[in-house]
Amino acid sequence: MKKFAVIVAGGSGSRMKTDIPKQFLLLNGKPVLYYTINTFLQAYDDLHIILVLPEEYVAAGQEIVDAFFDYTRLQITVGGRTRFHSVQNGLQLINDESIVFVHDAVRCMVSVDLIKRCYDAAMENGSAIPVIDSKDSVRLITDDTNKALERSTVKQVQTPQTFHSKIILPAYQIDYKDKFTDEATVVEAFGLKVKLVEGEENNFKITRPVDLIIAEHVLPTN
């Protein structure tokens, strides 16, 4: 089965107190985005990457690709107004029957193991959404009150959200709605259930300066 990874890089780095988007910050001397791309390329020899970047950062992304990677397995396209539109732009480059990973560029600690687990589950079930347990107790806010939820029933959702092309390509023909916070919600709006798989605690998003420090200590030396 063919394999595509749509790697989505968002906008500004406001939470990092820097003008550089998080995916371009350096981690052990290489951009965050390098690690994300590299792990996907290592996972499968026949995997192709579609890197979706805000228009103003296409040139910066191109530099990373030129510096580190074999360009034959990578293409760059321009993102849209929201994550939904960015993913939609990326998916337009896929015509083949395939397994499609959609991944946050700033989850640079993703492992080959997790990618393969998602692939296997998506082959079997049509979809695979990695999730982890909350470490804290959780509460649900309702209109006028709040209540404890059983912690084991609440999962934190990660990426790569992984789908058979027969599911995700038609699902993304839908009109945008605000509730589309990730790919799973789009596929559900298309009328399908999603399959959850075990995520990884280290597969977190780089959103704060301290996350880079954590990542430096968690990254395997390679």
Add this chain to the structure above:
Amino acid sequence: MKKFAVIVAGGSGSRMKTDIPKQFLLLNGKPVLYYTINTFLQAYDDLHIILVLPEEYVAAGQEIVDAFFDYTRLQITVGGRTRFHSVQNGLQLINDESIVFVHDAVRCMVSVDLIKRCYDAAMENGSAIPVIDSKDSVRLITDDTNKALERSTVKQVQTPQTFHSKIILPAYQIDYKDKFTDEATVVEAFGLKVKLVEGEENNFKITRPVDLIIAEHVLPTN
């Protein structure tokens, strides 16, 4: 109003791959527990601490107290079978009308600001439970499926869970149930609502080796 902080330290350090419970691990040369106690003592001059430790670690806790603190504002008592029983043991030492903080010993990054915010809210509402937003999308698992929850409606619960003594002392007369995962759930079983207040991203639990590294970078130098 009098103030008591019941600081609860749990059992073994299995997730840390060490036999030393997490609250005794060193952070910038001092035990994790030192920072937790120190911040509460700094928050209010008239605050008293009740430190609840597993029986086998009372001596180790006593050493920390002797080394760093004025003993007149601190007492140690022995924990129980579960967190509920440990908190119950600690509360038995409180007879005065007061505001009672119940805090995880391993949340050593708690700030004076957060403690004061909880105090003020508990004075006004009878309770104050610090919560933060989830950074990831969240899903709720039900018997046969799973569904996306609106992220803004799901909160991660921290400590200090803070109550007026008139609420928490009678609430803890209740018989133990497995669903009592924190103090808020006990107070709710007693028939009361709890008030949520804004927690802090840095007020996390030290549960993994990397958490110590994060804490070293986040701790204010003092």
